[in-house]
Amino acid sequence: MSKSPIRSSIDYEQQGKQWGTLSVPYSYNLSGWSQLQIPIAQIANGEGPTVLLMAGNHGDEYPGQIAIMRLMRELNVEQINGRVIMIPILNVPASKASTRLSPVDGKNLNRCFPGDPVGTLTEVIAHYLTTELFPQADVVIDLHTGGRGVYFYPCAHMHLVDDLEQRQKMARGAMAYNTDFAFLYADIAGTGLLPVEAESQGKVVITTELGGGEVTSQPLHQLSQSGLRNVLVHLGLVEGEVQTRESLGLAPTRWIEALDAKDYLFSPESGLYESLVDVGQDVAAGQPLGALHFPERPDREPTIIEAHSDGILIAHRGPTVTNQGDILVCLAHNVSPDVLKTF
Incomplete structure (x- = not known):
């Protein structure tokens, strides 16, 4: 260079x-x-x-x-x-x-x-x-x-x-x-x-x-x-x-x-995001983590964002206004003992 x-x-x-x-x-x-x-x-x-x-x-x-x-x-x-x-x-x-x-x-x-x-x-x-x-x-x-x-x-x-x-x-x-x-x-x-x-x-x-x-x-x-x-x-x-x-x-x-792409959940649509779980909390598979509301269709039920597995909610969306493709949740997991041994 x-x-x-x-x-x-x-x-x-x-x-x-x-x-x-x-x-x-x-x-x-x-x-x-x-x-x-x-x-x-x-x-x-x-x-x-x-x-x-x-x-x-x-x-x-x-x-x-x-x-x-x-x-x-x-x-x-x-x-x-x-x-x-x-x-x-x-x-x-x-x-x-x-x-x-x-x-x-x-x-x-x-x-x-x-x-x-x-x-x-x-x-x-x-x-x-x-x-x-x-x-x-x-x-x-x-x-x-x-x-x-x-x-x-x-x-x-x-x-x-x-x-x-x-x-x-x-x-x-x-x-x-x-x-x-x-x-x-x-x-x-x-x-x-x-x-x-x-x-x-x-x-x-x-x-x-x-x-x-x-x-x-x-x-x-x-x-x-x-x-x-x-x-x-x-x-x-x-x-x-x-x-x-x-x-x-x-x-x-x-x-x-969070080493798998599945651990990063993105918004499927645009809307207003409501966090249902605080960061730092342990969650279970299937647990609702957030709700995506639709101001142009207030009669429509919100889309519920669920945990795909057990884990720890390490991060979530900041602003309420959300566009399709914005990150909503990062779901982390305990590091395996084998990896910890390398530390």
């Missing part, structure tokens, strides 16, 4: 704490020399792992953006053993517009990897991460929520990668977030995901789905921030004592999976 046109004001080889920007050529309106400015900070101190910490991959997912901005201000050089590169808002135009996709080119950053240095704005950003930042990192952390479209029971999640050493490190990182659930998920909505590109480069990848929707409660912000800091302590990057579920007086993390 050609060299990235993005310029960083950060010197990645320099020790200490730096604040800067990634400058992306971006001609719009009347200005031919405009740039999109992506905030970035780095703290480096001696030997240790390099952690690339990011949020705002989708613009309408804010807890991670806030958690990283807090860390950027709070961490100092003396607390660090290694290097942390922090990008709180990868998709700046989408964050400003409260949208999942970039309003500049309509692209989903999380479907654009490995990217293109001469492509659209979003593709150029993906290419820079792929070729410049992922190769420098030992660990890649990409913080998500379900955005405005999906509400998740807050969880750390990961792919079931083939390399067992990589899988074990990723699982330990997921458990360090201290969420009630750790979730193994499948890619059902296309290719080009950020985690997949980082995994293919052999990186330890840690990701989350911390709720979703327009409202973020104080406990959810607290989980986002405390869990992230605990992961950095677990990695040996930040000094401190690792907190475990046991030390917090909590039950062990419950590992669940």
Whole structure:
């Protein structure tokens, strides 16, 4: 691939704490020399792992953006053993517009990897991460929520990668977030995901789905921030004592999976969706999970969305207004003991 046109004001080889920007050529309106400015900070101190910490991959997912901005201000050089590169808002135009996709080119950053240095704005950003930042990192952390479209029971999640050493490190990182659930998920909505590109480069990848929707409660912000800091302590990057579920007086993390396409239930028609079961609840096969109502035919009985098997409702539709093909439910299952042994 050609060299990235993005310029960083950060010197990645320099020790200490730096604040800067990634400058992306971006001609719009009347200005031919405009740039999109992506905030970035780095703290480096001696030997240790390099952690690339990011949020705002989708613009309408804010807890991670806030958690990283807090860390950027709070961490100092003396607390660090290694290097942390922090990008709180990868998709700046989408964050400003409260949208999942970039309003500049309509692209989903999380479907654009490995990217293109001469492509659209979003593709150029993906290419820079792929070729410049992922190769420098030992660990890649990409913080998500379900955005405005999906509400998740807050969880750390990961792919079931083939390399067992990589899988074990990723699982330990997921458990360090201290969420009630750790979730193994499948890619059902296309290719080009950020985690997949980082995994293919052999990186330890840690990701989350911390709720979703327009409202973020104080406990959810607290989980986002405390869990992230605990992961950095677990990695040996930040000094401190690792907190475990046991030390917090909590039950062990419950590992669940949704690896079959049947576990993802989509709306058969357009209508108004009524959730009948809260996320995080165990359900039985045949149990009603939601009802799809039809405002143009209020005399018509709603379509009932049922569980196809026993499981755990890990996520459901966020907005009430629903179009045909929108995700309604993700039904997860307990991870088998054989898989757990590989952790």
